[in-house]
Amino acid sequence: MLADSHCHLNYKGLVEDQRAVLERARARGVTAMLNISTREREWDDIVATAEREPDVWASIGIHPHEADAHSEIDVAKLVARAAHPRVVGLGETGLDYFYDHSDRARQAASFRTHIAAARETGLPVIVHTRDAEDETASILRDELGKGTYTGVIHCFTGTGAFADIALDLGFYISISGIVTFKNARELQETAARLPIDRLLIETDAPFLAPVPHRGKTGEPAFVADTAAFLADLRGENVTELKAITARNFHTLFARTKA
Numbered sequence: 001m002l003a004d005s006h007c008h009l010n011y012k013g014l015v016e017d018q019r020a021v022l023e024r025a026r027a028r029g030v031t032a033m034l035n036i037s038t039r040e041r042e043w044d045d046i047v048a049t050a051e052r053e054p055d056v057w058a059s060i061g062i063h064p065h066e067a068d069a070h071s072e073i074d075v076a077k078l079v080a081r082a083a084h085p086r087v088v089g090l091g092e093t094g095l096d097y098f099y100d101h102s103d104r105a106r107q108a109a110s111f112r113t114h115i116a117a118a119r120e121t122g123l124p125v126i127v128h129t130r131d132a133e134d135e136t137a138s139i140l141r142d143e144l145g146k147g148t149y150t151g152v153i154h155c156f157t158g159t160g161a162f163a164d165i166a167l168d169l170g171f172y173i174s175i176s177g178i179v180t181f182k183n184a185r186e187l188q189e190t191a192a193r194l195p196i197d198r199l200l201i202e203t204d205a206p207f208l209a210p211v212p213h214r215g216k217t218g219e220p221a222f223v224a225d226t227a228a229f230l231a232d233l234r235g236e237n238v239t240e241l242k243a244i245t246a247r248n249f250h251t252l253f254a255r256t257k258a
Ligand SMILES: [Zn+2]
Pocket: 092, 128, 154, 155
């Protein structure tokens, strides 16, 4: 078992040859992939892929970059689209203060809308956060005060302190191919000590191809390379690490078991 907790199979670079991309992933032992939405106009295609492929599931959501363009998305709309049995999570949502492609207040409002939908549906929220750790932590904490929900910090690149906060709040942490990069020292230190029962692995394909594929188009098959790197980093058996992180995936995204 091996799960890619976050990929974009309908993005340029993967969508043109999606069938071959999926076959290469399966050939390397990938048994589950979560195909992530970033814009409303992708939702139909992403759900259709999940309907067609038994090992691919879908998320429904709006990326923080797209918050300005989706100010009409409300809780009811997310909840309605998330009712589909192949939709297992909400997002990706969150805060991106590195690019600031959308107004920060709009990003925060959209983030809170996704969390409200997560509370209502019981589905986990998939959080993207960049250069916005304090604000992300304070929204996650504030929203937990309104009622319970769960989720994952995807493509984790934060500080060790932020990892501890996310774990305290009950979140899972998903490690991408960035951990294999030479200059990712702090991330490697954090990834080495994360509790194994909260660890997920992802590619964020077509982005962030790990070593030894740097510079290529990322694809879910490469989650096997990141898993091998992580097992080595953590001093764990790679087969076990793959199985445990896949089990974590199915525990967090519990609708995948239905
Ligand atoms: Zn992201």
